[in-house]
Amino acid sequence: MIEPYKTDVIVIGAGIAGAGVAAELGGGVRTILLEQEAQPGYHTTGRSAAVFAESYGGETVRALSRASRPFLTRPPAGFTDTTLLTPRGFLFVAREDQQATLASFADQPDMRRTGRRLTLAQARDCMPLLRPEYLAAALLDEGASDIEVHALHQGYLSLFRRNGGKLACNACVNAIRKIADGWQVTTTAGVYEAPLLVNAAGAWAEQVGRLAGVSGIGLQPMRRTAALVDVPPSEGMERWPLTIDIDEEFYFKPDAGRLLISPADETPSEPCDAVPEDLDLAIAVDRIERVTTLDIRRVHSRWAGLRSFVADRTPVAGFATDASGFFWLAGQGGYGVQTAPALSRFAATQILGQACPADLIDAGLHPEKLSPARFQGVP
Numbered sequence: 001m002i003e004p005y006k007t008d009v010i011v012i013g014a015g016i017a018g019a020g021v022a023a024e025l026g027g028g029v030r031t032i033l034l035e036q037e038a039q040p041g042y043h044t045t046g047r048s049a050a051v052f053a054e055s056y057g058g059e060t061v062r063a064l065s066r067a068s069r070p071f072l073t074r075p076p077a078g079f080t081d082t083t084l085l086t087p088r089g090f091l092f093v094a095r096e097d098q099q100a101t102l103a104s105f106a107d108q109p110d111m112r113r114t115g116r117r118l119t120l121a122q123a124r125d126c127m128p129l130l131r132p133e134y135l136a137a138a139l140l141d142e143g144a145s146d147i148e149v150h151a152l153h154q155g156y157l158s159l160f161r162r163n164g165g166k167l168a169c170n171a172c173v174n175a176i177r178k179i180a181d182g183w184q185v186t187t188t189a190g191v192y193e194a195p196l197l198v199n200a201a202g203a204w205a206e207q208v209g210r211l212a213g214v215s216g217i218g219l220q221p222m223r224r225t226a227a228l229v230d231v232p233p234s235e236g237m238e239r240w241p242l243t244i245d246i247d248e249e250f251y252f253k254p255d256a257g258r259l260l261i262s263p264a265d266e267t268p269s270e271p272c273d274a275v276p277e278d279l280d281l282a283i284a285v286d287r288i289e290r291v292t293t294l295d296i297r298r299v300h301s302r303w304a305g306l307r308s309f310v311a312d313r314t315p316v317a318g319f320a321t322d323a324s325g326f327f328w329l330a331g332q333g334g335y336g337v338q339t340a341p342a343l344s345r346f347a348a349t350q351i352l353g354q355a356c357p358a359d360l361i362d363a364g365l366h367p368e369k370l371s372p373a374r375f376q377g378v379p
Contacts, residue, residue: 002190002191003191004184004190004191004192004193005032005190005191005192005193006192006193006194007030007031007032007166007192007193007194008029008030008031008194008195008196009022009025009029009030009031009032009194009195009196009197009198009351010031010032010034010183010185010192010193010194010196010197010198011031011032011033011034011198011200012034012173012185012197012198012199012200012201012208013034013035013199013200013201013202013204013205014033014034014035014040014041014157014167014169015040015041015153015200015202015336016041016149016152016153016156016336016337016340017200017202017329017330017332017336017340017343017344018033018035018040018198018200018201018329019033019040019041019153019156019157019160020156020340020341020343020344020347021198021200021329021344021347021348021351022156022160022165022198023156023157023159023160023163023165023344024344024345024347024348025163025165025348025351025352026163026348027162027163027164029352030164030165031160031163031165031166032165032166032167032168032192032194033160033165033166033167033168034168034171034173034185034187034189034192035167035168035169035170035171036170036171036172036173036204037169037170038169038170039169040153040157040167040169041150041153050146050147050148050149050337051088051090051144051145051146051147051242051253051338052065052068052069052072052085052144052145052146052147052337052338053065053090053141053143053144053145053338054066054069054110054113054114054143055090055105055108055110055111055114055115055141055143055144056334056335056338057313057333057334057335058312058313058314059364059369060314060315060365060366060369060370061313061314061315061333061335061339062110062364063342063360063363063364063365063366064315064335064339064342064343064346064360064363064365065335065338065339065342066110066363066364067341067342067359067360067363067365068338068339068340068341068342068343069085070359071341071342072084072085072145072147072152072338072341073085075155079155079158079159080148080151080152080154080155082148082151083148084147084148084151084152085145085146085147085148086145086146086148087142087144087145087146088144088145088146088241088242088253089126089140089141089142089144089241089242090140090141090144090241090242090244091118091123091126091127091138091139091140091141091241091242091243091244092105092138092139092140092141092244092245092246093123093127093130093134093135093137093138093243093244093245093246093291094135094136094137094138094245094246095134095135095136096136098136098137098245098246098247099136099137101246101247102137102138102139102246103137105139105246106139111139111141113143114141114142114143114144115139115140115141115142116139116140116142117137117138117139118138118139118140119138120132120135120136120137120138122138123135123138123140126138126140126240126241127240127241127243128234129231129292129293129294130243130291130292130293131290131291131292131293134290134291139246140241144241144242147337147338149337152337152340156340156344168187168189168190168192169189170188170189171187171188171189171190172187172188172189173185173186173187173201173208173211174186174187174188175211176197176208176211176212176213177212178212178213178323179193181193181195182194182195182196182197182325183195183196183197183212183325183326185197195325196325196327196351197212197325197326197327198327198329198347198351199212199326199327199328199329199330200329200330201330202271202306202308202330203219203221203269203271203272203306203308204271205217205219205308205328205329205330205331206218206219206271206330207271209320209326209328212323212326213323214320214322214323214326215320215321215322215375215376216375217310217316217328217330217331217372217375218310218311218375219308219309219310219316219330219331220268220308220309220310221268221269221270221271221306221307221308222265222266222267222268222269222306222307222308222309223265223266223267223268223269223274223277223280223304223305223306224262224264224265224266224304224305224306224307224334225262225263225265225276225277225280225281225284225302225303225304226260226261226262226276226284226302226303226304226305227260227261227262227276227281227284227299227300227301227302227303228255228256228258228259228260228261228299228300228301228302229258229259229261229285229288229294229296229298229299229300230258230259230296230297230298230300231254231258231259231294237254237257238254240253240254241253244264245264245287245291248264249263249264249287250262250263250264250284250287250288250291251264252288252292258300259288259294261284261285261288261296262284263280263283263284263287265280265283265284266307267280269306271306272306274304274305274306275304276302276303276304277304280304281299281302285299307333307334308330308331308332308333309331309333310330310331310375311375312374313331313333314331314369314370315329315330315331315332315333315335315336315339315343315370316328316329316330316331316370316371316372316375317329317343317346317347317350317370317371318350318370318371318372318373319350319372320372321372321373321376327347327350327351328372329343329347342360342363342365345357345360346360346365346367346370350367
């Protein structure tokens with residue numbers, strides 16, 4: 001009989017969510033971080049488009065992003081030697097039939113702070129690939145940035161280890177059961193027991209909940225596709241903004257001398273090692289060619305990742321209502337990296353029974369809107 005490894009907290013999933021909350025729990029809490037792959041961040045975290053914009057997402061996501069900016073701008077001493085945010089700018093573009101949508105978006109409070117309406121000539125100066133006949137309106141979010149995802153993720157993992165935490169890779173969860181003093185998790189790497197179990201399993205979070213016998217939250221993984229294509233050499237290309245359709249039908253941005261393109265697809269998927277579909281790539285190329293002057297002949301690389309959402313597209317962070325000691329940290333969708341600093345801190349305080357940090361409240365966060373209690377009765 002295998003002797004269980006006993007600890008204070010078990011965190012399932014070592015992507016940005018699991019690594020972040022495990023690090024924020026601090027050195028006074030014995031924590032084990034379980035990862036099913038050979039290295040952390042193999043799935044969604046490692047395939048993120050890596051952008052930060054306070055205008056992105058719903059009310060709660062935007063509050064978490066506002067609260068995350070100070071950390072991303074000035075990370076704690078010793079966290080990383082890498083600059084985490086590099087200004088990029090988001091250029092939102094609209095066809096004639098989309099002008100009302102863009103105008104409404106431009107009037108949002110977050111966008112009024114960092115956004116600027118552009119003339120069509122100014123928009124084409126920012127992004128010279130745009131076809132003049134396509135463009136009817138444009139809005140530039142000057143507060144947006146690229147995120148160094150790898151440095152952020154590794155910073156959390158390093159902090160976690162310095163705090164005495166233990167990481168177990170190749171630890172695929174086979175069984176979870178409630179025991180008298182908490183939870184027992186059986187994996188391919190061993191058996192672990194703790195009073196508290198944090199479900200940060202990304203696209204697999206609903207499956208982990210079912211293994212634990214906990215009521216679901218209706219989590220749905222969605223596949224998103226991206227590719228790198230050639231563009232003609234252009235002076236200043238590295239400063240081009242990320243260009244995105246106001247209805248998010250596509251986006252593209254410069255990446256290492258090429259152009260990263262995506263049809264911004266959201267195809268429902270089972271949890272898996274996502275791979276790009278030829279149809280989605282063809283849609284991406286068609287949409288980008290219609291809005292730009294590019295004639296795309298070659299795709300250099302392609303990939304896909306899973307973004308997982310619940311019905312209201314707001315993250316879930318809180319204890320299950322029907323199982324003591326089981327904490328949900330899931331449903332970050334496409335916002336998981338940019339909200340990680342604030343959401344990790346919030347989750348850690350809830351797990352430890354502490355008050356929500358005041359700066360998160362000041363940023364406009366309403367903790368109840370993250371609670372899994374809002375999904376009571378979801379099958």
